[in-house]
Amino acid sequence: xxxxxxxxxxxxxxxxxxxxxxxxxxxxxxxxxxxxxxxxxxxxxxxxxxxxxxxxxxxxxxxxxxxxxxxxxxxxxxxxxxxxxxxxxxxxxxxxxxxxxxxxxxxxxxxxxxxxxxxxxxxxxxxxxxxxxxxxxxxxxxxxxxxxxxxxxxxxxxxxxxxxxxxxxxxxxxxxxxxxxxxxxxxxxxxxxxxxxxxxxxxxxxxxxxxxxxxxxxxxxxxxxxxxxxxxxxxxxxxxxxxxxxxxxxxxxxxxxxxxxxxxxxxxxxxxxxxxxxxxxxxxxxxxxxxxxxxxxxxxxxxxxxxxxxxxxxxxxxxxxxxxxxxxxxxxxxxxxxxxxxxxxxxxxxxxxxxxxxxxxxxxxxxxxxxxxxxxxx
Amino acid sequence: xxxxxxxxxxxxxxxxxxxxxxxxxxxxxxxxxxxxxxxxxxxxxxxxxxxxxxxxxxxxxxxxxxxxxxxxxxxxxxxxxxxxxxxxxxxxxxxxxxxxxxxxxxxxxxxxxxxxxxxxxxxxxxxxxxxxxxxxxxxxxxxxxxxxxxxxxxxxxxxxxxxxxxxxxxxxxxxxxxxxxxxxxxxxxxxxxxxxxxxxxxxxxxxxxxxxxxxxxxxxxxxxxxxxxxxxxxxxxxxxxxxxxxxxxxxxxxxxxxxxxxxxxxxxxxxxxxxxxxxxxxxxxxxxxxxxxxxxx
Amino acid sequence: xxxxxxxxxxxxxxxxxxxxxxxxxxxxxxxxxxxxxxxxxxxxxxxxxxxxxxxxxxxxxxxxxxxxxxxxxxxxxxxxxxxxxxxxxxxxxxxxxxxxxxxxxxxxxxxxxxxxxxxxxxxxxxxxxxxxxxxxxxxxxxxxxxxxxxxxxxxxxxxxxxxxxxxxxxxxxxxxxxxxxxxxxxxxxxxxxxxxxxxxxxxxxxxxxxxxxxxxxxxxxxxxxxxxxxxxxxxxxxxxxxxxxxxxxxxxxxxxxxxxxxxxxx
Numbered sequence: 001x002x003x004x005x006x007x008x009x010x011x012x013x014x015x016x017x018x019x020x021x022x023x024x025x026x027x028x029x030x031x032x033x034x035x036x037x038x039x040x041x042x043x044x045x046x047x048x049x050x051x052x053x054x055x056x057x058x059x060x061x062x063x064x065x066x067x068x069x070x071x072x073x074x075x076x077x078x079x080x081x082x083x084x085x086x087x088x089x090x091x092x093x094x095x096x097x098x099x100x101x102x103x104x105x106x107x108x109x110x111x112x113x114x115x116x117x118x119x120x121x122x123x124x125x126x127x128x129x130x131x132x133x134x135x136x137x138x139x140x141x142x143x144x145x146x147x148x149x150x151x152x153x154x155x156x157x158x159x160x161x162x163x164x165x166x167x168x169x170x171x172x173x174x175x176x177x178x179x180x181x182x183x184x185x186x187x188x189x190x191x192x193x194x195x196x197x198x199x200x201x202x203x204x205x206x207x208x209x210x211x212x213x214x215x216x217x218x219x220x221x222x223x224x225x226x227x228x229x230x231x232x233x234x235x236x237x238x239x240x241x242x243x244x245x246x247x248x249x250x251x252x253x254x255x256x257x258x259x260x261x262x263x264x265x266x267x268x269x270x271x272x273x274x275x276x277x278x279x280x281x282x283x284x285x286x287x288x289x290x291x292x293x294x295x296x297x298x299x300x301x302x303x304x305x306x307x308x309x310x311x312x313x314x315x316x317x318x319x320x321x322x323x324x325x326x327x328x329x330x331x332x333x334x335x336x337x338x339x340x341x342x343x344x345x346x347x348x349x350x351x352x353x354x355x356x357x358x359x360x361x362x363x364x365x366x367x368x369x370x371x372x373x374x375x376x377x378x
Numbered sequence: 379x380x381x382x383x384x385x386x387x388x389x390x391x392x393x394x395x396x397x398x399x400x401x402x403x404x405x406x407x408x409x410x411x412x413x414x415x416x417x418x419x420x421x422x423x424x425x426x427x428x429x430x431x432x433x434x435x436x437x438x439x440x441x442x443x444x445x446x447x448x449x450x451x452x453x454x455x456x457x458x459x460x461x462x463x464x465x466x467x468x469x470x471x472x473x474x475x476x477x478x479x480x481x482x483x484x485x486x487x488x489x490x491x492x493x494x495x496x497x498x499x500x501x502x503x504x505x506x507x508x509x510x511x512x513x514x515x516x517x518x519x520x521x522x523x524x525x526x527x528x529x530x531x532x533x534x535x536x537x538x539x540x541x542x543x544x545x546x547x548x549x550x551x552x553x554x555x556x557x558x559x560x561x562x563x564x565x566x567x568x569x570x571x572x573x574x575x576x577x578x579x580x581x582x583x584x585x586x587x588x589x590x591x592x593x594x595x596x597x598x599x600x601x602x603x604x605x606x607x608x609x610x611x612x613x614x615x616x617x618x619x620x621x622x623x624x625x626x627x628x629x630x631x632x633x634x635x636x637x638x639x640x641x642x643x644x645x646x647x648x649x650x651x652x653x654x655x656x657x658x659x660x661x662x663x664x665x666x667x668x669x670x671x672x673x674x675x
Numbered sequence: 676x677x678x679x680x681x682x683x684x685x686x687x688x689x690x691x692x693x694x695x696x697x698x699x700x701x702x703x704x705x706x707x708x709x710x711x712x713x714x715x716x717x718x719x720x721x722x723x724x725x726x727x728x729x730x731x732x733x734x735x736x737x738x739x740x741x742x743x744x745x746x747x748x749x750x751x752x753x754x755x756x757x758x759x760x761x762x763x764x765x766x767x768x769x770x771x772x773x774x775x776x777x778x779x780x781x782x783x784x785x786x787x788x789x790x791x792x793x794x795x796x797x798x799x800x801x802x803x804x805x806x807x808x809x810x811x812x813x814x815x816x817x818x819x820x821x822x823x824x825x826x827x828x829x830x831x832x833x834x835x836x837x838x839x840x841x842x843x844x845x846x847x848x849x850x851x852x853x854x855x856x857x858x859x860x861x862x863x864x865x866x867x868x869x870x871x872x873x874x875x876x877x878x879x880x881x882x883x884x885x886x887x888x889x890x891x892x893x894x895x896x897x898x899x900x901x902x903x904x905x906x907x908x909x910x911x912x913x914x915x916x917x918x919x920x921x922x923x924x925x926x927x928x929x930x931x932x933x934x935x936x937x938x939x940x941x
Contacts, residue, residue, distance in 0.1 A: 033771060037471040038415050045589070087662050088654055094600040097414035101593035102647030108590065108640030109631075116635050130485070160784050160792060168767045168781070174734040174760035175785030175837075176752065204422055208478035211471050218772060219466060222817040227772045253489050256482035263479035270466055278464050 009134060010247050013200075016136045017239025017258065019144040020197045020209065023151050025235030027193040028210035029217070029228045030186050033166050038093075039078065039187065040210035042100040043194045044203045046077030048107025051128045051198070052114055063140055066128075067195050074191035077103050079184075104203075131202030133243065133254035140199070147196050151189055155228070162186065163224055201255035212262035213238060219273035238262035293331045295367050296324075298340060301356045302364035311361060314344035314353035335360070380520055389523050391628055393510045393585050394642050396529035398620025400578045401594035402602075403536045406609075406616050407571055409599040410551040415470070416455060416572060417595040419477035421579045421588035423454040426484035428580065433491055444577050451576025452569055454480060507585045507639040528581040536574055540613070543567060548609055586639035593643035594620050597650050604653040604660045619649050684748030687712040687841050687872035688733065693742030695725070695732050702728045705742075706897045710874060712747070712840070715867045716889035717877040721916050724894045726876045727763070730843045734760050746841055756785060759839035761830045763846050769819050775829055776801050776814040782836035797836075804832035808862065824855030831859060841872045849878060860886050883907060 031040055047070035054069025055061060081095040090098075155162060164172040165182045173179045190210065197206045217230035242258030271279050300323070305313040320328045332354050335341045340360035344353045356364065382388055408414050427450025428443060435442050454477055461472040510525040517527060540547065549557040550564035557564040575595065582591045602615035627642030634641070658664050683689040690708040694701060703725040710716050718726050731737040733744055735751045746754035759782070779801035780793045787793060805811045808828040813821065821829065827847055834842055842863070848856050863873050864886075877883060883890065883903070890906040892898040892915045899911040 032468075032471050033768070035468050035470055035768070037468070037474045038418075041415075041418065041474055084654060087665075088604055089660055090600050090603065090654075091409075091412050093412045093414040094409045094596055094603075097418055097592060097596035098600050098647065098650055100418060101589060101596060102644060102650070104589045105593050105640045105643030105647070108587075109634075109636045109644055112637040112640065113634065157790055160787070161789075163773075164781055164784055167771045167773065167778075168762065170731075170736060170762040170766050171760060171781070171833075173736045174755075174758065174762075174843075176735075176755040204481055205478050207474050208482070211474040212478075215467055215471050215475060222772045222819075223774065223777075224772050252486055256485045256489070259478050259482040260486070263475065263482070266475055270461070270464060276466055278466070 007247075010243070012138050012141060013133045013136050013247070013254065014240055014243050015141055016133065016144060016200055017243045017254075018236050019141065019148045020200055021213065021235030021237070021239035022232045023144075023148045023193045023196055023235075024206075024209040025213040025217070025231035025233070026148075026151055026155060026228055027186075027190045028235075029214040029224075029231045030162060030166055031190050031210055032214040032218070033224075034183075034186070036187075037211045038096050038207075039081075040190055040194055041207040042077055042081065042096045042103075043074040043187075043191045044198065044206040045100040045107075046103035047071075047074045047191075047195055047198055048128065048203060049073045049103055049110050052107060052110035055114060056110070063137075063143060063199075067143070070128075070195040070198060071188075071191055073103060074194060075188055078187045078191065082184075082187075128198050129203055130253070131198070131200050131205060131255035133200045133246075133258075136200060144196050147192055151192065154185075154189065158182075158185075166224075201258055205255045205259045208259040208262055209235065209238075212259070212266050216262070216265045216269040219269035219276045234262070234265055238265060290331075290334070294335055294338075297328065297331050297335060298356070298360055298364040299367055301341065301354070302361055302368075305356055305361070311358075312344065312355045314355045317352045317354060320354075383514075383520055383522055383526075387628070389510055389526060390507055390638060391624060393507055393523070393525045393529055394624030394628065394638075395621045396526070396533050397582045397586055397591065398594050398598065398624050398642075399617050400529065400533040400536045401582070401591060402598045402616035402620040403533075403540050403613065404571060404575050404578065405595035406599040406602070406613050407540075407547050407551055408575070409596060409603060410609075411568070413568075413572075414596045414600075415473055416458070417575055417579075418592050419454050419458065419473050420451045420572060420576050421583075421592050423477040423480035423484070424450050424576060424579055424583070424588060426450055426480040426487075427453075427576075428583075429484045429487045433487065443580055447576045447580035448573045450480070451579070452573050454576075455569065455572045507642070510585055513584075525581075525585045529585065532578045532581040536578060539570065539574055543570075547571070551609075586643065590639045590643040593646050594623075597643075597646035598623070601646070601650045601653045604650075604657045607659075620646065623649060681748030682743075682745045683709075685712075686710065686745070687714075687747060688874065689745040689748075690733070691743055693732065693744065694740045695728055695737060696740050697728075701740075701895065703732070703739075703893075704895050706893075708891055708897060708900060710872065710889060710891070710900075712872050713867060713870050714889040715863060715873040715875070715887050716891060717875050717883050717887040718891045718893055719877050719880065719883060719915075720893035720898070724915070726893055727845055729893065730760070730845055730874070730876060734758065734843065754841075756838075757840045759834035759837035759842045761834045761842070761844040761847055763849070764823065764826050764830065769821070769826060771818065773818055774814070775810065775816050775818055775821070776805065778818060778829055779804055779832045779836060782833040785837065800836045801832070804835040805829075807835060808832045809858065822852070824851040827851050827855055827859060831862060835866070839871070841874065842866065844873070844875045846876050846878060848882075880912070 050069035050073030051066050054066035058065035077099040081099045084090050085092050085095040169179050194206050197209050213234035214231040216234045217227045221227050238258055238261040242261045246252040246254045246257040271277050305311050341354050344355035424447050427446040431443050431446035457476045458472045461467050462469040510523050513524045514521040515524050546562045546567050550567045554564050579591050598619040599616040601619045602612045606612050623645035624642045627645040631638040631641035655661050655663050686709050688710040693706050695703040720726050732739050780797045783797040810828050867873050890903050891900040894915045898915040899906045
């Protein structure tokens with residue numbers, strides 16, 4: 001795999017993936033936190049007509065014009081969503097969906113117009129639909145690098161404003177921040193990230209590049225600065241691993257592999273991230289339930305013993321089973337391991353019987369005290 | 379009759395109208411339930427289902443593909459709900475995580491095993507309604523375009539579903555909790571709605587492609603939503619707007635020599651903007667005029 | 676710098692002929708409100724009376740259709756540093772990746788220059804405010820670990836570090852526990868005693884008389900305003916809430932009743 005890095009094309013594509021990962025992780029963090037994840041989806045689809053318009057203006061596949069066009073139509077679509085949802089009863093989801101599908105339709109119309117009318121040099125426009133990482137040229141890298149640097153500088157300079165507008169826009173407005181301007185700025189920057197990624201991973205998969213790295217990062221950390229940094233790292237990892245896998249293994253399309261790597265990172269993070277991971281909470285829940293079962297059992301046995309005025313009163317397990325409605329032998333065995341109960345024999349031996357030990361009575365008394373204390377608290 | 383069925387223009391318009399009708403019937407409830415973006419998710423992830431069914435059975439259309447599509451749609455929604463239910467991820471992000479992953483998996487499978495078949499992702503996303511009249515099948519002694527057959531079936535099924543479950547769908551859109559409390563199974567309705575959306579999407583993808591299908595699901599109902607407060611009227615208006623878009627789009631596309639499906643879908647946007655500006659009750663112009671009258675008086 | 680003549684400088688809040696409309700429907704209609712400095716005022720009224728809109732308009736978050744607003748004699752945009760705003764708790768995502776002390780420091784952002792980052796001084800101020808609300812032990816916690824009452828205390832601490840003269844709070848007692856409600860009220864009364872003006876959108880008619888000394892009853896128009904004893908009458912409440920009011924205390928013969936909206940009684 002290392003010799004791949006000696007290959008010129010692979011070098012270019014890898015570097016492109018690094019830049020794409022950084023910029024989409026950075027700006028995607030804000031989109032995801034503002035609960036506008038699907039804005040990236042709409043922006044990516046809305047870039048298509050701009051790609052065509054840029055091509056028509058330049059007359060050739062000139063990256064600068066194409067990206068400028070894409071940026072313009074993407075921002076127009078975002079503004080359309082903003083205006084329609086603010087000034088009519090149309091909700092955000094329908095606004096996003098309408099902007100997405102209609103602008104994509106216009107893009108398809110323009111694409112067929114170019115195929116029918118423009119010169120034969122339209123080759124490569126399709127790559128913006130599905131992404132064609134191998135088509136990345138060294139000159140594209142300068143452009144992508146410039147965009148990445150600009151985005152990073154902007155976020156660093158306006159950090160506290162962007163953070164406040166993302167977390168609490170009402171409060172941000174009350175201290176005089178221009179919330180509308182900042183939100184539009186964030187949207188425009190996300191559009192920029194989307195446009196940068198278009199030719200590498202394509203319209204559809206760009207959605208995932210904006211969402212997956214920030215979501216994965218959020219699971220591991222709980223401060224915005226850490227999240228943004230980790231999201232950029234996750235973006236870079238998905239990009240580089242995806243490019244190398246697709247180039248090295250089977251000459252697969254790069255975009256889908258990059259997106260699947262990013263999705264795998266999300267799945268791993270959701271399951272395993274310490275504290276927040278789903279597996280961790282299951283484990284915690286299971287432990288709590290187990291401990292509740294044990295505590296209940298101790299109290300039950302303690303009360304039965306008190307009722308019968310015999311501290312070593314043996315209780316039949318089948319009675320406990322029907323009392324709890326579930327099999328209790330595993331609970332009893334665990335309590336036995338902790339030294340709180342012992343198997344007891346009874347005069348008429350019908351089944352296994354259990355009795356509390358002194359340590360068990362102590363534990364049960366403490367448990368009852370804790371419950372009283374909790375009740376007093378309420 | 380056969381002459382009608384052989385006429386390309388009639389068949390293209392008929393297919394367009396059927397796509398518009400079937401989309402609007404389902405889309406009305408999706409828009410009201412604020413789930414429009416799920417139709418976007420489904421229409422993309424369906425690529426995965428189409429490829430998997432093709433790999434398993436080599437069927438490119440027909441009942442197996444339709445069953446596969448329905449399953450993929452339900453799978454997409456189910457996975458999205460599952461991710462959202464962990465409460466570690468907001469719902470919008472969950473949608474945006476699941477469908478690109480399925481889409482990517484579909485494209486890769488295509489890439490690996492099926493480089494040579496006709497279902498490339500272009501067709502799935504874009505479709506070409508201009509050629510629907512070429513691909514016919516015999517039925518009742520007539521040669522009928524396949525797209526027309528499948529879209530007619532999809533439209534009838536959707537219409538039947540909406541008529542049969544009208545009150546359930548209505549209540550689930552208006553008050554989910556109440557619908558659940560009354561035993562109207564809103565969750566079942568939700569999955570049926572999205573399963574049918576997937577089925578319709580796969581029936582429509584030959585004609586207009588997956589992304590353009592979304593336009594017919596979301597935009598005409600959103601337009602109708604600006605024009606009326608009554609659900610039954612909204613359904614009717616949504617269908618009318620969708621059909622009108624196809625009727626206006628076709629001549630325009632022919633004139634400009636561009637994608638017919640694309641133009642039809644673009645027209646839905648024109649109707650939305652018109653309603654947004656001109657709607658008597660919910661349009662911006664109406665508000666503006668109202669305001670002038672009120673405050674100057 | 677342009678000097679503007681201050682209008683009604685002796686009032687903490689002065690609103691004249693204010694009308695606000697959403698989508699063509701009036702939410703506030705031609706209202707005049709005057710609140711003197713140093714009072715703790717409640718803004719009450721039925722759902723849809725425009726209570727939150729009133730506050731948002733005063734803060735410049737909603738653009739009025741007509742009318743003007745003065746805070747200590749200044750138009751809102753010139754009085755930004757004199758006001759503090761506590762939005763409804765539910766308006767933010769409490770799963771946002773940030774810490775308690777960080778949220779409180781946000782209260783200083785308006786006083787920092789455009790590109791300055793908060794530093795040690797801001798942190799110290801935030802810690803002081805956190806101990807004032809009894810939350811200093813939580814400073815380093817992630818905000819998603821807080822209960823509703825704790826969230827409200829953090830928001831209050833954020834408003835305190837703003838050094839404002841006028842505090843606007845939108846439903847601060849909604850969904851908090853009794854202990855927090857008492858603590859919040861005590862803190863607000865202390866701030867009032869320091870000479871600050873507290874303006875609270877409130878929903879619980881039963882506690883109005885115990886907590887506040889000034890009252891604005893709103894229902895799209897202003898129904899009544901003034902000191903509690905003069906304004907908190909059965910007649911005024913009935914005017915604002917219509918038939919939905921149930922008077923619990925028949926002895927008070929409608930003068931100063933314990934009133935609850937009937938929705939609550941049912």
